[in-house]
Amino acid sequence: MKMSNKRTKKTDLSALAAEVGARLERIYPVAECALDYKGDEWRLFVMARLSAQCTDKRVNEVSEALFAEIPTPKHAAEISQERLEELIRSCGLFREKARSIRESAAIIVEKHGGKVPDNERDLLALPGVGRKIANLLLGDLYGKGGMVCDTHLMRICGRLGFYEEGMKDPTKCERIMNPIVPMEKRADLCHRIVFFGREYCPARGNDCTKCPLMDICAAGKRVK
Numbered sequence: 412m413k414m415s416n417k418r419t420k421k422t423d424l425s426a427l428a429a430e431v432g433a434r435l436e437r438i439y440p441v442a443e444c445a446l447d448y449k450g451d452e453w454r455l456f457v458m459a460r461l462s463a464q465c466t467d468k469r470v471n472e473v474s475e476a477l478f479a480e481i482p483t484p485k486h487a488a489e490i491s492q493e494r495l496e497e498l499i500r501s502c503g504l505f506r507e508k509a510r511s512i513r514e515s516a517a518i519i520v521e522k523h524g525g526k527v528p529d530n531e532r533d534l535l536a537l538p539g540v541g542r543k544i545a546n547l548l549l550g551d552l553y554g555k556g557g558m559v560c561d562t563h564l565m566r567i568c569g570r571l572g573f574y575e576e577g578m579k580d581p582t583k584c585e586r587i588m589n590p591i592v593p594m595e596k597r598a599d600l601c602h603r604i605v606f607f608g609r610e611y612c613p614a615r616g617n618d619c620t621k622c623p624l625m626d627i628c629a630a631g632k633r634v635k
């Protein structure tokens with residue numbers, strides 16, 4: 412039986428995703444979140460919010476002093492706006508982040524018994540939480556998130572040939588990537604892509620001739 416072009420394409424992309432996943436697993440056997448959240452769901456919630464337009468390294472740096480004062484959502488719901496701003500100032504967008512963390516904390520305490528929600532609908536209803544954070548939390552905490560389509564993942568997956576290079580639409584990225592990566596593998600693959608991007612495929616100055624994915628990468632194959 413002849414497969415339709417659409418079906419063939421999906422099969423090809425699934426095979427590419429599996430090969431990328433297998434190679435990255437060999438290069439980075441440990442797929443840890445770059446945010447050092449110490450296995451604590453509340454920490455990951457706050458750190459994911461702080462990481463918007465900020466490096467993971469900086470977020471890790473502020474976390475010790477920060478969680479000494481807001482170890483739980485209850486503490487965060489009660490801390491003053493000014494004090495929280497002070498604690499997270501170096502992460503940028505500190506007013507907005509402080510406000511949304513305090514408001515989210517209050518909702519988590521009042522509506523969810525102090526637990527970070529384990530479903531997309533309740534997560535997306537929290538102030539400051541978009542699909543990227545929701546997918547990160549669902550994937551890392553509960554093993555059921557979608558692909559975390561941030562700028563780095565979108566750049567790399569475009570170069571690899573999963574969709575047109577330069578595409579910057581996270582919703583479209585998820586629509587293409589989620590069906591070809593099994594749910595239980597998404598969080599680890601996303602973490603490995605972060606490591607891989609830093610080491611081999613940064614936004615500028617990537618050297619494809621030194622890349623371990625060059626032979627299967629659409630952009631890499633075009634390099635003479």
Ligand code: SF4
Pocket residue numbers: 570571611612617618619620622623624625628629630631632
């Ligand atoms: S071959 Fe080049 S473009 Fe492709 S993933 Fe490697 S570094 Fe990035």
